[in-house]
Amino acid sequence: MNIGEVAKRVGLPAKTIRYYEDINLVRPFRDPNGYRVFTEKDLHKLTFLSRARALGFTIEKCRALLALWEDQTRASSDVKKIARAHLEEIDRKVSDLQSMRKTLSDLMRDCAGDDRADCPILSGLGEPR
Amino acid sequence: MNIGEVAKRVGLPAKTIRYYEDINLVRPFRDPNGYRVFTEKDLHKLTFLSRARALGFTIEKCRALLALWEDQTRASSDVKKIARAHLEEIDRKVSDLQSMRKTLSDLMRDCAGDDRADCPILSGLGEPR
DNA sequence: ATGGAGGTTCCACCAACTGGAAGGTCAAGC
DNA sequence: GCTTGACCTTCCAGTTGGTGGAACCTCCAT
Numbered sequence: 001m002n003i004g005e006v007a008k009r010v011g012l013p014a015k016t017i018r019y020y021e022d023i024n025l026v027r028p029f030r031d032p033n034g035y036r037v038f039t040e041k042d043l044h045k046l047t048f049l050s051r052a053r054a055l056g057f058t059i060e061k062c063r064a065l066l067a068l069w070e071d072q073t074r075a076s077s078d079v080k081k082i083a084r085a086h087l088e089e090i091d092r093k094v095s096d097l098q099s100m101r102k103t104l105s106d107l108m109r110d111c112a113g114d115d116r117a118d119c120p121i122l123s124g125l126g127e128p129r
Numbered sequence: 130m131n132i133g134e135v136a137k138r139v140g141l142p143a144k145t146i147r148y149y150e151d152i153n154l155v156r157p158f159r160d161p162n163g164y165r166v167f168t169e170k171d172l173h174k175l176t177f178l179s180r181a182r183a184l185g186f187t188i189e190k191c192r193a194l195l196a197l198w199e200d201q202t203r204a205s206s207d208v209k210k211i212a213r214a215h216l217e218e219i220d221r222k223v224s225d226l227q228s229m230r231k232t233l234s235d236l237m238r239d240c241a242g243d244d245r246a247d248c249p250i251l252s253g254l255g256e257p258r
Numbered sequence: 259a260t261g262g263a264g265g266t267t268c269c270a271c272c273a274a275c276t277g278g279a280a281g282g283t284c285a286a287g288c
Numbered sequence: 289g290c291t292t293g294a295c296c297t298t299c300c301a302g303t304t305g306g307t308g309g310a311a312c313c314t315c316c317a318t
Binding site for chain 1: 180197198203206220227229241247256
Binding site: 002003004014018033034035036 | 263264265266267
C-alpha cells in the first residue's frame with residue numbers, strides 16, 4: 001500500500017509518516033521504483049502510534065510502548081507502569097492549567113473591561129508576587 | 130544592574146533574558162564594557178513577562194500585552210479580550226487532557242498489571258477506533 | 259505523448275528556550 | 289602586578305514533533 005492510502009486510513013499526514021520512518025518508528029519496504037510499500041503490520045503500528053500520540057505520549061514513550069507491543073514476552077505490569085506515569089503527568093498538567101486558570105480569572109474578575117485605561121490584569125501582572 | 134542580579138530577582142535564567150532581548154522584548158542599555166545594564170523599568174517588564182509566561186501566554190501574546198501595558202491610553206476591554214481568549218484556550222486544553230485521561234484510565238482499568246503478557250492497554254492502542 | 263495525481267528527497271522553519279564553547283572583564287587576595 | 293575565579297559576552301547547535309515548499313520522479317489515463 002502506498003503512503004497516501006495509508007495516510008487516509010490511519011488519519012496521519014503522509015509527511016508525519018515519512019517523519020516516523022526517519023526516526024525509525026516504522027520501516028516500510030521499498031518498491032523498486034523507490035515508493036514506500038506498507039504492510040498490514042505497518043498500518044497497525046501506525047494506528048498504534050496515532051492513538052498513543054493522541055493520548056499525549058511523547059515519541060520516546062511511544063517507542064517504548066511499541067517495543068513492548070512487539071515483545072510477546074512483556075509483562076503487562078511494564079506497560080501499566082508507563083501508563084500510570086503518563087496518567088500522573090496528565091494530572092500534573094491539568095492542575096497546572098487549573099491554577100493558571102484561577103490566577104487569570106481572579107485578575108479578570110476585577111477588570112472592568114470597558115474603555116477606561118485602568119486595568120487590574122496588567123497591573124497584577126506587573127507586580128512581583 | 131547586571132544580568133545575573135536581574136535573573137535572581139525576577140526568577141528567570143540569564144539565558145532567557147538574553148533571548149528576550151534577542152527578540153526585542155526588552156532593550157537593556159549597554160555599559161562601555163559590553164555588559165547589559167538593566168533599569169528598574171526593565172526589571173518591571175521582565176517580571177511582567179515572567180508572570181505572563183507562567184500563565185501560559187505565548188511570547189507573541191506577551192508582546193501584545195506588554196504593548197498595552199506601556200500604552201497609557203489603552204482600554205481595559207482590549208486587555209480583557211486577550212485574557213478571555215486565553216482563558217478559553219486554557220479551558221480547551223484542560224478538557225483535551227481530561228478526555229485523554231479518561232481514555233487512558235479506561236484502558237488501564239482492564240489491565241491486570243502483573244507478569245502476564247496479556248495487556249488491554251496495548252491491544253486497545255493497536256486497534257482502530 | 260502529455261497531463262495530473264501521486265510519489266521521492268532535501269532544506270528550512272515553528273516555539274521558546276537551553277547547553278556549551280571560546281573568549282573578555284572585574285574584583286579580591288597575595 | 290599577577291593570578292584566580294566569578295561573571296559577562298557572542299555564537300552555534302540541539303531540543304520536540306512535526307510542517308511547508310521546491311525540485312524532481314513515476315504512474316496511469318487519455
